[in-house]
Amino acid sequence: MARYILRRVLLALPALFGLVLLTFVLTRVIPGDPAATLAGDSATPAQIADIRARYGLDRPIWEQALVHVKQVLTGDLGSSIFSGRPVIEEIGFRLPATLELTFFALFLATAIGIPLGVVAALNHNGPVDQLVRLISVGGLAIASFWLALMLQLVFAMEWDVLPLRGRVEVELGTPPLRTGFLLIDSLLAGRLDQFRDALWHLVLPAVTLCLPGLASIARFTRSGMLEMLQKDFVLYARAAGYGRFRLYAIYVLRNAVTVTVTQIGLLFGALISGAVAVEAIYDWPGLGTYAVQAILSADYKALLAVTLVVGVVYAAVNVLVDVVQALVDPRVAEDIR
Amino acid sequence: MIALRRLLRDPVACFGLLLVLGALFIALFAPWIAPYPEDAYESHIMQRLRPPSAEFPFGTDNLGRDILSRVILGTRSALVVAVAVVGASLLIGVPIGLLAGWRDGWLSDVLMRLTDVFLAVPQLILALALGQLLAPGLSTAMLALALTYWPFFARTVYAETRRLRTALFVDALAGIGASTTRILLLHVLPNAAPAILIRATIGMGFTILTAALLGFLGVGAAPPSPDWGLAVAEARQHLPEAWWFPTFPGLAILLLVLGFNLLGDGLRDIADPRLRRSRH
Numbered sequence: 001m002a003r004y005i006l007r008r009v010l011l012a013l014p015a016l017f018g019l020v021l022l023t024f025v026l027t028r029v030i031p032g033d034p035a036a037t038l039a040g041d042s043a044t045p046a047q048i049a050d051i052r053a054r055y056g057l058d059r060p061i062w063e064q065a066l067v068h069v070k071q072v073l074t075g076d077l078g079s080s081i082f083s084g085r086p087v088i089e090e091i092g093f094r095l096p097a098t099l100e101l102t103f104f105a106l107f108l109a110t111a112i113g114i115p116l117g118v119v120a121a122l123n124h125n126g127p128v129d130q131l132v133r134l135i136s137v138g139g140l141a142i143a144s145f146w147l148a149l150m151l152q153l154v155f156a157m158e159w160d161v162l163p164l165r166g167r168v169e170v171e172l173g174t175p176p177l178r179t180g181f182l183l184i185d186s187l188l189a190g191r192l193d194q195f196r197d198a199l200w201h202l203v204l205p206a207v208t209l210c211l212p213g214l215a216s217i218a219r220f221t222r223s224g225m226l227e228m229l230q231k232d233f234v235l236y237a238r239a240a241g242y243g244r245f246r247l248y249a250i251y252v253l254r255n256a257v258t259v260t261v262t263q264i265g266l267l268f269g270a271l272i273s274g275a276v277a278v279e280a281i282y283d284w285p286g287l288g289t290y291a292v293q294a295i296l297s298a299d300y301k302a303l304l305a306v307t308l309v310v311g312v313v314y315a316a317v318n319v320l321v322d323v324v325q326a327l328v329d330p331r332v333a334e335d336i337r
Numbered sequence: 338m339i340a341l342r343r344l345l346r347d348p349v350a351c352f353g354l355l356l357v358l359g360a361l362f363i364a365l366f367a368p369w370i371a372p373y374p375e376d377a378y379e380s381h382i383m384q385r386l387r388p389p390s391a392e393f394p395f396g397t398d399n400l401g402r403d404i405l406s407r408v409i410l411g412t413r414s415a416l417v418v419a420v421a422v423v424g425a426s427l428l429i430g431v432p433i434g435l436l437a438g439w440r441d442g443w444l445s446d447v448l449m450r451l452t453d454v455f456l457a458v459p460q461l462i463l464a465l466a467l468g469q470l471l472a473p474g475l476s477t478a479m480l481a482l483a484l485t486y487w488p489f490f491a492r493t494v495y496a497e498t499r500r501l502r503t504a505l506f507v508d509a510l511a512g513i514g515a516s517t518t519r520i521l522l523l524h525v526l527p528n529a530a531p532a533i534l535i536r537a538t539i540g541m542g543f544t545i546l547t548a549a550l551l552g553f554l555g556v557g558a559a560p561p562s563p564d565w566g567l568a569v570a571e572a573r574q575h576l577p578e579a580w581w582f583p584t585f586p587g588l589a590i591l592l593l594v595l596g597f598n599l600l601g602d603g604l605r606d607i608a609d610p611r612l613r614r615s616r617h
Contacts (some may be wrong), residue, residue: 018454141545145553146569146587157577224374273461277550295465303466310456
């Protein structure tokens with residue numbers, strides 16, 4: 001298993017290296033003249049030349065690429081053009097908020113999606129199955145930003161049962177920063193009121209964000225279950241007198257969810273993208289709002305860093321998912337290419 | 338033909354087809370269907386934010402424009418964007434998939450690693466970055482979407498080509514002296530077409546969603562164009578009073594994307610009945 005994990009990590013490296021190069025290409029080649037963008041619309045040619053020299057943009061392109069790679073590897077992603085602070089610091093502050101939201105959404109999607117898929121498969125082509133089909137196709141068709149707005153309209157504005165925006169009530173204060181995850185930090189500080197408040201704030205954003213994931217997970221679990229239910233071992237186990245619940249919940253499901261687990265890894269990318277919209281609407285102080293701010297203020301350093309960090313997190317999650325999959329289904333670890 | 342007949346036998350897929358055809362019809366004849374076609378660009382401040390009524394079935398927006406008309410007029414741009422983006426993604430992704438799938442070797446490896454890199458960046462973030470680095474606008478958004486969607490086609494075509502290149506009929510063709518180009522274009526590609534078509538149908542729905550999101554975030558369509566995502570963004574400041582303002586453009590997005598997704602689902606069933614609408 002340790003060898004498998006090592007190989008899986010090594011396999012992720014070329015993609016990450018490519019990502020670093022891609023971000024370089026994005027900033028230096030495609031946009032025409034970043035110096036002119038940086039200097040602003042009213043800059044004189046002399047100012048532009050000055051900026052070009054300061055950022056090393058007058059160097060040969062391969063030299064710039066090397067410098068870029070070196071900076072990224074040493075964690076030096078430059079300073080935000082907007083705030084002047086190192087972007088890596090600003091991102092480190094915001095990443096936990098996004099991760100807390102995405103992990104919670106992923107948890108909801110899995111906790112609801114897998115049972116839905118199982119129930120649908122056990123009622124193949126019945127009314128429950130059709131309902132799950134509707135949810136799984138419809139969930140992928142709803143624009144998350146629109147759903148967020150509609151949920152806000154109903155639950156926060158009309159009925160006033162859930163908070164409209166943000167991560168905490170200001171008057172309750174925040175727990176001392178340890179992990180950056182408010183749910184964990186508030187428990188560590190023994191502040192149940194803050195924990196409840198953080199949880200309430202998490203409900204609407206997480207529900208909005210989890211829907212597409214829930215749809216895919218239900219779908220994959222359903223198809224995996226259907227495939228497994230036709231296997232001989234199921235027939236044998238039934239004949240041997242295994243209880244239905246034990247058979248379905250343990251033996252069939254375990255074999256059926258391997259595809260679902262891979263899918264969860266791929267979903268994570270979609271969740272991060274979805275988080276941009278969801279965060280923007282619920283004023284969630286995470287990477288998504290940061291990215292949107294970076295766009296509005298033309299802060300290309302910040303945007304670049306977000307792209308990189310998200311890419312790295314995405315790669316890490318996919319490695320993690322593969323490892324989980326290998327734990328669920330040990331055969332996977334054996335036939336990696 | 339057989340495929341079409343089978344599709345028509347699946348009521349849910351039919352519903353999807355109906356939604357897509359309906360949207361196509363609306364897009365083609367939008368200026369004649371819309372009750373107030375001039376509301377694409379004109380504003381009437383005196384009648385702003387009116388709730389739905391017989392005169393304005395979907396109400397009016399913050400500039401007094403009829404929302405029904407704007408939803409109808411927005412159908413065209415939504416479809417045009419989706420077709421353009423999916424078309425461009427096909428043009429990039431299919432040749433790369435064919436090339437990488439046909440031969441082993443360094444070129445195949447490089448192409449597929451490149452595909453992996455593009456897949457490793459969440460699409461929206463890359464689209465946002467591109468949209469910002471180039472000038473924000475609809476054409477940039479389309480370019481960004483195409484640049485981030487082609488890997489899905491490359492992957493699909495790659496897998497299909499891999500599967501087909503060991504097929505007996507391909508060996509036979511090579512045996513009677515057919516050139517590689519001929520085999521790829523006239524034999525492998527048509528056999529990969531169902532998978533590509535399914536991917537493209539789902540891609541249409543996905544592109545419409547993402548384009549609407551880019552419009553919502555301000556890096557897509559620019560005002561005063563009757564874009565659905567843009568309308569939802571403009572509506573934000575007028576909640577909770579004007580509930581109808583974001584509701585109807587959002588429903589339009591939902592229905593059109595639902596149409597493409599259901600259709601894609603149905604097509605997948607036909608291509609692979611074993612799975613009975615199950616695989617993604």
